[in-house]
Amino acid sequence: MTEHPLNLLFVIKSLDSRGGGAERVLSDVSAELVRRGHRLTIVSFDPPGSTDFYKIDPRIARVKAGIGNVRGKSRIGETIKRIAAVRKAATSLRPDVAIGWMHSGYIPLAMALAGTRVPLVASEHIDFSHYRTVPMQGLMIRLLASRFASVTAISDRVRSGFPPGLRDRMIVLPNPVTAEPERLADPVGGAEKILLTVGRLFDQKDHRTLVAAFARIAPRNPQWRLRIVGEGELRPDLEKQVEELGLKSKVDLPGVIDDISAEYDGAQLFVLPSKYESFGLATAEALAHGLPAVGFADCPGTNELIKHEVNGLLAQGGDREAALADALERLMTSEGLRQAYGAAGPKSVAHFSVAAIADRWESLLYLMAAGRALT
Incomplete structure (x- = not known):
């Protein structure tokens, strides 16, 4: 590693007993980043006593805020409490970059970082067509788009389906694939x-x-x-x-x-x-x-x-x-x-090896920490 270690904050709705692909990707990428010497904190809204479905590297600080039903649709009151909890964590940690994992992570994170100078990376894992079936989520993403320093998409095809205002600040970062x-x-x-x-x-x-x-x-x-x-x-x-x-x-x-x-x-x-x-x-x-x-x-x-x-x-x-x-x-x-x-x-x-994908994540995060926009 040729540059200084980064202080990174990840926010995801849940890592408890979900077993989804995006959660597995976070487990793999975060483990590789902490192995390279970066300091990581993962905040979720799981109950404090819950167990993460995928193993999270023990060197990663793990915060379980215990707010709301993480397996159902988020209510307004829950969302407000989650925003407050994330803002408290961000204020305490003062990360170089904050990463919201999926819309349920990056929407409250974008609101929580309002008025701060912390660059936000919105990590997207689905097609924009999904948001046409849930218009309110799509509207929130459009309204908050200006707060995203960058948005990641997992393929060129997924990126091409997003509106120009989002697509122009998107970078393709495929999912890593692990096999022994x-x-x-x-x-x-x-x-x-x-x-x-x-x-x-x-x-x-x-x-x-x-x-x-x-x-x-x-x-x-x-x-x-x-x-x-x-x-x-x-x-x-x-x-x-x-x-x-x-x-x-x-x-x-x-x-x-x-x-x-x-x-x-x-x-x-x-x-x-x-x-x-x-x-x-x-x-x-x-x-x-x-x-x-x-x-x-x-x-x-x-x-x-x-x-x-x-x-x-x-x-x-x-x-x-x-x-x-x-x-x-x-x-x-x-x-x-x-x-x-x-x-x-x-x-x-x-x-798609974990090391190759982590290289790309690392390059993006250093750019964001330096305050440099994607071109």
Whole structure:
């Protein structure tokens, strides 16, 4: 490190039992930054006695403000109290740069820093199209945009979807991907083989199409099981679908798993049936673990990570269920393709290593601390 250590304040709504991709990214990036000698404090609104789902480096100061219901929509009274708590922390810590993680972190942080000279980086992790479904959030972001020294987006495509006033101050910082080299998957496997998907159980991920596609090909491929790792509001619907299709003995719904690496390592094939992704962290992690991957050719995020017939297959066609079933069965019935595509996976996402992404974060934070605008 050629420059002085920075004093950094991160604000996120919650790190307690959520298991989301953005929370995992914060855990990885913050650990690498503190390893490099920077001083970090992470403030969340979790209850004081709660446990962070992802491990936070013990060298990082951890503040749990215990304000409001962190798993539901924020009320006005809660937001006001959170702003006050963040302002108190910022006044005490006097950080060189403050980083708000997702809109639920950077909106109260922007208000808390009013009248201070602390530069604010708003770390965005979703498409702007999301805010069209929640207009009040979108309005708040537009109103506070002038207070953001910089805004991060996780891909060029995500950045391009933001309004000019925000897009002009955005920088692309992809999510880091972690995989332990000694824990690569075996795409061939044993007598029983696992088709794995990882993601929250809600409409965007389109697990219903996956279950229906698997039902088409399961009878011809009895050695395969479908494992859907994640939790969400659509669990009852998926459980009902699995039962109606006679797949209870072939489909697992284990919920959120602590050791996600073990899930990748134990699978032979990965699939993400999403309609859209901001980045596709689970797909990138699967590739890093040496798993061949399948997704949809029209799914933003997924189609930027899966290289058709290089590290996996992209299903395409008007009938999503049939197209996905065909792509899956092509790989389920070919050990050679699974091995070839799996071997290409780690190299295809090597530029998303934690060290490489932390380098980019570090450069941005030094710029912000120096008061230099992005060009």
